Amino acid sequence: MYGLNLDWEIEPGPRTCTLEDYKGAEARWCPGCGDHAVLNAVHRLARDERWPTERTVVVSGIGCSSRFPHYMSTYGFHGLHGRALPVACGIRSRRPDLDVIVITGDGDCCAIGTAHWIHAIRYNMNLTVLLLDNNIYGLTKSQTSPTTRFGEKSNTHPKGSFFASLNPISVTLGIPNASFVAQTIDWNPPHLYATIKAAHRHQGTSFVRILQRCPHFTPHVFAPAQQDLNQVLLMTHAEGIQLEEPARKLFPNCVEHDPRDLAAARRLADREDVYPVGLFYRKEGALRYDEHTATGIDFTPQQKLDALNRILDRFRI
Amino acid sequence: MSKELAVASGFSEHRCILLPVDQHIVEIVSDSGEGAQTCGQMFGALCAKSGFGVWTVEIIPAEIEPPARSRAGASGNRIRIGSQPVTNAGDCADLVVAFNEQVVYSRIDAGALRAGTLLFLDNCWASDPDPSIRSMYAEAVEDFLRRGYEVSEIPVQEQCRQYTEDPRRGKNMWVLGMLCALYDLDMDLVRRELAQRFARKGDAVIQKNLALLEGGHNWTVKQVERRFHVPARKPAQPMVVMNGNQALGLGIMAAGIELCSMYPITPATSASHFLASVFEQVGGFVHQAEDEIAAIGFAIGASYAGKTAVTITSGPGLALKTEFLGLAVMAEIPLVVVVVQRGGPSTGLPTKIEQGDLLASLYGSPGDSPKIVLAPATIEECFHFMVLARKLAEEFRGPVIVLSDANLATGQQPFPRPSPSLSWLAPPVDQNDWNPDVPPFAWDPKTGLSKRPVPGQKGGEYVLTGLAHDEHSHVAYESAINQRAMEMRSRKLAVLRSALRPPAVHGDAEGDLLVVGWGSTLGAIEEAVDRLRAEGWRVSSLHLRFLSPLEPGLPEIFARFRRVMTVEINYSDTPGQPYIEEGSRRYAQLATLLRAQTLVDVDCWSRVPGSPLPPGAIVEALRPRLEAITRNREVESCTA
Numbered sequence: 001m002y003g004l005n006l007d008w009e010i011e012p013g014p015r016t017c018t019l020e021d022y023k024g025a026e027a028r029w030c031p032g033c034g035d036h037a038v039l040n041a042v043h044r045l046a047r048d049e050r051w052p053t054e055r056t057v058v059v060s061g062i063g064c065s066s067r068f069p070h071y072m073s074t075y076g077f078h079g080l081h082g083r084a085l086p087v088a089c090g091i092r093s094r095r096p097d098l099d100v101i102v103i104t105g106d107g108d109c110c111a112i113g114t115a116h117w118i119h120a121i122r123y124n125m126n127l128t129v130l131l132l133d134n135n136i137y138g139l140t141k142s143q144t145s146p147t148t149r150f151g152e153k154s155n156t157h158p159k160g161s162f163f164a165s166l167n168p169i170s171v172t173l174g175i176p177n178a179s180f181v182a183q184t185i186d187w188n189p190p191h192l193y194a195t196i197k198a199a200h201r202h203q204g205t206s207f208v209r210i211l212q213r214c215p216h217f218t219p220h221v222f223a224p225a226q227q228d229l230n231q232v233l234l235m236t237h238a239e240g241i242q243l244e245e246p247a248r249k250l251f252p253n254c255v256e257h258d259p260r261d262l263a264a265a266r267r268l269a270d271r272e273d274v275y276p277v278g279l280f281y282r283k284e285g286a287l288r289y290d291e292h293t294a295t296g297i298d299f300t301p302q303q304k305l306d307a308l309n310r311i312l313d314r315f316r317i
Numbered sequence: 318m319s320k321e322l323a324v325a326s327g328f329s330e331h332r333c334i335l336l337p338v339d340q341h342i343v344e345i346v347s348d349s350g351e352g353a354q355t356c357g358q359m360f361g362a363l364c365a366k367s368g369f370g371v372w373t374v375e376i377i378p379a380e381i382e383p384p385a386r387s388r389a390g391a392s393g394n395r396i397r398i399g400s401q402p403v404t405n406a407g408d409c410a411d412l413v414v415a416f417n418e419q420v421v422y423s424r425i426d427a428g429a430l431r432a433g434t435l436l437f438l439d440n441c442w443a444s445d446p447d448p449s450i451r452s453m454y455a456e457a458v459e460d461f462l463r464r465g466y467e468v469s470e471i472p473v474q475e476q477c478r479q480y481t482e483d484p485r486r487g488k489n490m491w492v493l494g495m496l497c498a499l500y501d502l503d504m505d506l507v508r509r510e511l512a513q514r515f516a517r518k519g520d521a522v523i524q525k526n527l528a529l530l531e532g533g534h535n536w537t538v539k540q541v542e543r544r545f546h547v548p549a550r551k552p553a554q555p556m557v558v559m560n561g562n563q564a565l566g567l568g569i570m571a572a573g574i575e576l577c578s579m580y581p582i583t584p585a586t587s588a589s590h591f592l593a594s595v596f597e598q599v600g601g602f603v604h605q606a607e608d609e610i611a612a613i614g615f616a617i618g619a620s621y622a623g624k625t626a627v628t629i630t631s632g633p634g635l636a637l638k639t640e641f642l643g644l645a646v647m648a649e650i651p652l653v654v655v656v657v658q659r660g661g662p663s664t665g666l667p668t669k670i671e672q673g674d675l676l677a678s679l680y681g682s683p684g685d686s687p688k689i690v691l692a693p694a695t696i697e698e699c700f701h702f703m704v705l706a707r708k709l710a711e712e713f714r715g716p717v718i719v720l721s722d723a724n725l726a727t728g729q730q731p732f733p734r735p736s737p738s739l740s741w742l743a744p745p746v747d748q749n750d751w752n753p754d755v756p757p758f759a760w761d762p763k764t765g766l767s768k769r770p771v772p773g774q775k776g777g778e779y780v781l782t783g784l785a786h787d788e789h790s791h792v793a794y795e796s797a798i799n800q801r802a803m804e805m806r807s808r809k810l811a812v813l814r815s816a817l818r819p820p821a822v823h824g825d826a827e828g829d830l831l832v833v834g835w836g837s838t839l840g841a842i843e844e845a846v847d848r849l850r851a852e853g854w855r856v857s858s859l860h861l862r863f864l865s866p867l868e869p870g871l872p873e874i875f876a877r878f879r880r881v882m883t884v885e886i887n888y889s890d891t892p893g894q895p896y897i898e899e900g901s902r903r904y905a906q907l908a909t910l911l912r913a914q915t916l917v918d919v920d921c922w923s924r925v926p927g928s929p930l931p932p933g934a935i936v937e938a939l940r941p942r943l944e945a946i947t948r949n950r951e952v953e954s955c956t957a
Contacts, residue, residue, distance in 0.1 A: 024780065025791070054775040057622070069780045070792065075772040076780030077621060079614075080640055086611035090618020090626070091772070093604065094576060098622065098772050116614075119607040296575070296600025301742040307598040308570050308737050315557035315567075317366045317731055 021053070022046040027071045034186030034212035035065050038132060041193045042072070042101075045200065056099045059088040061108035064139045065132035065212070068103040082113030085120040085129070092125045093293035100126070101200070106133040110146040110166055121175040123289035124204045130196065131168055131207065132186075134214035135221050142217045149221070168209050169269040169280060173262065179286035180206035181265070182241065182279045186213060187226050190247035191234075191277060198241050198279065204286055211275060225275055229253065235268065235278030251277075333538075335501075337546045340370075340399030342407050345492060346424055347416035348385050349378045349392040352489030357394020358729065360496050363510055364396060365558035365731040367502055368549030370403035371396065372840065373560075374929060375727040376424075377668040386450070391423035398500070400548040403730070404695070404840025408933035410434055412499070412545075414492050416473070417442060418457035425464075427928065432465030435543075437495075439488070441474035469541075471495075476536055480528040490526045494533025500545050504534065555734040561699045561725030562588035565655060568703025569627055570599045571735065573742035574653065576626040578604040578616040583667045584723040585631045585657035609637035613654070617645055620652050621781060623746045623771030625707060627653040632661045632674050635681065642716055643682040644783045646806060648790075649758065649769065651710035651745070653703065658722040658836075660927055669927035670723040672836050673887040675906040678718045679865050687807045689713060690865035692720040694839035697732035698862070699725055704741050711745050713809045714769060720864070722886075724837040724929045751777030758788040758805075765808035810866040817863060819870025824850060824857030827877035829946045832858040832939065833919070834884050835907055838930055842884055845935035854943045861907070867914055875917045879946050882920035883908040884935055889923040 022043045029035045046056070056074035060066035062081035069076025079087050088102045109117050109131050120127070136154065137143040143156040147168065151160040172181050180202040184195040192210065199206035213222050225231040234251035235241075239259050243251075253274065257264060265280040345360070347353035354375060361373040376393040383390030397407045409431035415421045416439050424430055438461075442454035461468050477484035477491050490511075497507050511530060515523045559567070565588045569577060577596065579589045593603040606612035609630060616626035630638065635656050645652050660666025661673045678690045689709050693702045699721055706717040746769070753776040759767045767788075770777025779790045785802065787793040793802075822831070823843050834842045839860045846858045857878070861868055875881045889905035890897045904912065908921035922938045924930065 052775075053778050054773055057772050058780075059618075070782070072780075073778060075778050077618070078780055078782040078784070079617075080644055080783060083610065083614045083641070086606065086614030087618035087621070090576075090578065090604075090615035090620075091622040092618075093602070093615065094619050094624040095622045095772065115607050116611055119611070293576075293602050293604060295597060295602055299600030301573070301739050301744075304570070304573070304599040304742050305737060305739055307600075308567075308742075311570070311595050311598060312557060312567060312734060312737070315559045315563070316734060317368075317552075317556040317558055 017047045017050045019043050019047050022051070022073050024069075024071045024073050024076075028067065029064060030216050032213070032215035033064070034134065034210070034214070035068070035132060037186040037189060037192060038065075038130065038210055038212065039068065039071055041189060041196050044193060045197055046074075049200075051099060055097060056101070057091055058101045058103060059084045059091065060103040061105070061113060062139070063105040063108045063137070064134075065103055065105045066108060082108050082111070083116065084108065085113060085116040088127050089120060089123060089125050092127060092290050094297055096126070096290060096294050096297075100128070102127055102129040104129065104131055106131065106135060106145045106147040106168070107137045110168055110171075118175055121172055121205055121207065122177050124177050124179050124286050125288065125290040125293075126203055127205045128196070128200045128202075129205060129207045130199075131209045132212045133168060133209050134212045134218055136214055136217045138214050138217055152221075154217075167269060170266065172207050173266050173269055173281060177286050178207070178281065179204035179283045180279075181281045182206070183209045183211070183275070183277050185211045185222070185225070185232065185275065185277055187222070188247070188250060190243060191241070194241050194243055195278070202282065204288060231274055233268075233271070233274040233276045235276055235280070237279070239282065240279040332542070333544050334542050335544050335546050337548065338411075339401075339547075340397065340403065340407075341412065341545055341547060342410045343396045343398070343496065344376070344393060344410045344413045344424060344429060345489075345496075346376060346391050346393035346413065346420040347489070348387075348420065349381075349383050349390045351392070351416050351485055353393035353416065353492075356489035356493045357396055359493055359510065359514065361394065361396045361729045362558055363497065363502055363507055364398045364500070365556070365729070366506060366510070368551050369547050370399040370401050371558065371729060371731055372403040372406055373397070373729040374406040374724065377727075379668065386417050386419045388419055388423040388426065391420035393420075395429070398547055400550060405844060405932060406728070406841075406929050408931045413437065414496070415439070416488055418454050418461075421457070421461065430464070430466060434466045436461060436466045436468045437471050438468060439473040440470035441472070443470070476532055477529060480532050481525060487525070487529045490529035491533035494530040494535075495537040497530075498534045498537035498544070499541065500547065552733075556731045557734045558729055558731040559696065560727055560729045561693075561696045561721055562657065562727070563591050564696045564699035565629070565703060565721065566591040566595070567735075568700040570596065570601060571700065571737040571741055572625070572653075572704040572707040573744070574625040574627050574703070574707055575601045576604065576616065576619045576624055577601065577629060578606055578612045578619070578626060579629045580606050580609045580612045580634060582609070582631045582634045584659055584726045585629045585634070585655065587726065588629050588655070588657065609634040610641065613638040613641040613652075616652055617641055617650050620650050621771070623744075623748075623773065625745055627655060627703075629655040629657070631657050631659050632677070633664065635674055635677060639682045642688065643684060643686045645716040646682065646686040646688055647783050648781045649714040649767070649806070650716070650781075651714055652716045653706045653710055654716055654718045656718060656720050657726045658720060660925065666927045668723065670837070670929055671887055671925055671927070672720075672722055672838070672885050672906070673925075674720060675835070675864060675887070676909065678720060679910070685803060685807065687810050688715055688865065689717040689810070689813065690720065691717065691862060692836045692864055693725065694836060694860055694862065695732070696725055696728065696730040700735055702862075709813070712766070713813060714767065715806075715809070720836060722837050728837075746771050746774075748773045750775045753777070756788045757781075757790045758786070760788055760805040764812045765805035766812065814866035814869055817866070817868050819874065820859050820861060820868045822857050822859050822874060825855065826857070826874075828855035828857050829879045829950070830854075830856045830939065830943055831875060831878035831881045832856065832884055833861065833881060833907065833911065834858065835861045835864060838884060838886065841930050841932045841935055844932035845939065848932065848936050849939060849943065854940075856939065856943060864907070864910070867910070871911070872915045872917065875915060875919075879950065880920060880942065881911075881917055882922060882942065883911065884930065884938070885921065885923040886925065886930060887923050888925050889921050
């Protein structure tokens with residue numbers, strides 16, 4: 001510390017953190033991409049909360065947003081398309097000391113990785129899951145994603161999508177043991193920051209869908225909501241996402257919603273006239289699988305050896 | 318082969334004829350659900366505990382609830398016992414106990430009986446209320462006699478009625494008592510074993526089963542004159558007896574592996590069942606994932622985080638895991654993958670044995686993905702290879718596939734009790750700070766080996782990626798970097814190979830024919846080779862445990878034989894069939910590999926019967942080849 005090599009220790013103060021401490025490689029997303037806003041929010045939160053870089057792991061799949069770990073200075077795992085969640089659960093399973101953040105996209109989470117999404121919500125391990133939803137496959141250049149709206153054109157459906165789009169919030173609210181479900185928008189940094197902060201603080205799997213603009217392929221999708229503030233509905237509650245007063249003024253359209261009310265959360269999630277943002281649902285004390293998976297991590301080799309010898313002797317002739 | 322001796326037995330009031338036998342093959346077959354498997358497993362374990370050599374094979378019906386009295390429903394166990402260690406299931410049964418005549422036909426179809434086989438048949442069907450069943454039974458008994466079996470009709474059901482209201486659920490323990498009498502086992506040992514087996518089910522269940530056991534034993538002592546005496550050898554060292562999947566589970570624990578991440582698949586799942594029942598005692602955990610892909614992903618996550626993990630699967634699961642296997646190769650993540658092979662392709666023969674996943678293990682991933690592939694040949698090796706696999710996965714920083722099969726998984730064999738060591742259980746990495754000057758892939762330029770940082774280690778922060786990357790784990794598309802990274806990952810296999818010894822040859826070091834095998838066929842191949850050598854043929858065998866990298870010295874060993882061939886349980890074209898000629902013939906999997914790697918014209922004989930290859934069948938396949946080689950040699954020496 002401070003360039004001194006001493007054989008006695010002084011109690012150092014908390015680490016002084018700057019944004020630079022959390023920046024990795026330079027982000028290579030398109031200018032105007034909503035992913036930059038999410039990255040900035042995470043950098044700021046990491047700085048403000050002084051995340052230890054060595055105990056933070058950012059796990060992603062494949063897609064534009066899944067490049068995220070490379071732009072962090074923490075540990076990262078940029079794995080396979082759709083498979084961020086099993087890896088994140090595995091990391092968490094025997095390492096309760098690690099802070100695990102999952103970055104996924106609408107193709108990654110809601111198409112190829114759907115099974116893992118459903119089951120990770122059930123497992124409710126302590127993970128922060130950020131779904132960066134731009135309604136399109138961007139990295140592979142404009143194919144229909146599960147959240148692409150009906151009739152929306154893409155390179156795979158030049159005459160428009162045949163499918164009813166999937167609502168990730170409604171689906172997540174339908175999974176047993178969901179414990180934190182929120183939605184936010186990339187174009188309102190205070191709300192984005194406050195939502196990720198609340199998600200990160202939650203003990204269990206927090207699922208945050210971030211409506212994320214793709215300036216290249218789907219600029220028209222969220223533009224109306226960006227221009228007409230009334231198209232975004234802010235869910236407010238003492239138990240919900242808290243915003244400072246100046247930021248709150250940017251949301252003329254508000255509704256009081258108790259995040260403990262699952263039925264009301266589902267009704268709000270299904271609204272098609274507005275984008276509700278804020279906390280839909282939070283359940284304290286939901287079952288946590290990681291409390292079981294970590295069983296026995298404190299066993300010493302000697303304890304293991306003694307138990308193993310006892311088990312082996314049951315097979316003695 | 319054995320002379321009859323009249324001996325006063327322990328039950329002196331009943332005269333019996335004691336036949337000394339070196340080895341005997343016993344089968345117990347019933348309808349599915351009548352408990353012949355439990356009976357067979359217990360008899361196998363008791364024989365092992367009595368000091369016999371033992372090898373058991375399960376007879377498994379194809380369906381979960383097949384109709385009663387059907388050939389398809391035959392379920393049970395084959396137990397081969399001997400005074401010496403037994404290494405395979407052998408050829409035809411010497412003694413069969415069958416709960417009905419139809420299941421016997423299933424065994425006849427499988428070639429399990431011969432003229433002279435002693436067949437004990439439950440005679441309850443002779444008095445069945447259904448006349449069609451009575452006549453089927455009578456016809457079958459006549460047919461069995463015509464086929465030359467020694468048929469003994471015995472009143473199993475009638476006797477069981479004395480002890481239980483539902484004899485269908487008690488016959489197996491009565492038959493166990495009968496077998497214990499036939500093979501003169503120590504009844505105190507048997508009672509202890511039974512009490513232990515049913516301990517969890519309570520005293521009433523133990524007493525009922527004990528009554529059935531004693532009933533079967535006493536009836537046999539009074540009514541059956543013939544008994545068999547297998548001279549037992551008390552082993553010098555402590556022994557254990559278990560099946561291959563239990564050995565895998567124990568090996569996993571002994572290897573210090575603390576997480577087993579799996580998805581249910583036959584015939585691998587029983588290893589996880591066993592682990593789930595005991596893993597907690599060593600601080601381990603079994604994760605049942607939502608699918609095969611998640612199972613390996615979860616294990617990879619744990620391993621990336623510095624924990625030791627295994628995933629266990631079978632062929633179809635291996636297919637689903639290939640993308641993650643590629644990631645483990647690319648990003649150099651240690652991982653043990655156990656594949657308990659079954660018949661393929663597709664769903665194939667889920668409960669039956671095949672050695673069909675060798676090439677899929679080696680080459681199944683797209684792109685170049687060099688990985689270590691091992692195959693245990695015995696149940697004992699199923700244990701020790703887990704310890705080896707974990708070490709290799711960490712030292713060589715990547716996935717290690719261990720190929721077991723359905724034969725090893727369900728077969729039981731005694732072997733010396735392993736002595737696990739503390740060093741096997743040590744955690745893979747400590748959490749000390751990492752020198753930030755050392756990149757996460759600091760490939761040794763000569764060996765390609767490197768050490769890895771894990772989360773928690775300050776200074777080691779890096780982003781693991783499945784994209785092409787340089788030694789800093791930075792995404793790199795430059796051709797020179799890609800070429801070098803591929804070299805580094807491939808080099809590790811050559812380094813491992815340089816540390817291996819050439820395999821030992823069973824039999825003479827030179828001769829006319831060398832038979833090469835891998836996996837569970839070891840015992841059958843060596844027994845076949847021994848029989849042929851006793852006939853005077855110049856044949857030897859060699860068994861590979863390392864399939865990737867291949868063990869060294871093979872071309873030199875092969876050069877000392879006139880012909881080399883593999884014997885395998887997977888598909889290959891048979892020469893002489895329509896359209897099959899040298900250019901179109903598809904070889905068995907190890908043969909394909911050996912031909913490519915050694916440039917030797919390696920022949921093969923392989924079959925996919927869904928059951929272990931009996932040594933007799935191997936003898937019959939090898940003999941014509943030996944005759945042809947000998948003829949050629951004589952022609953050559955004449956012309957010379």
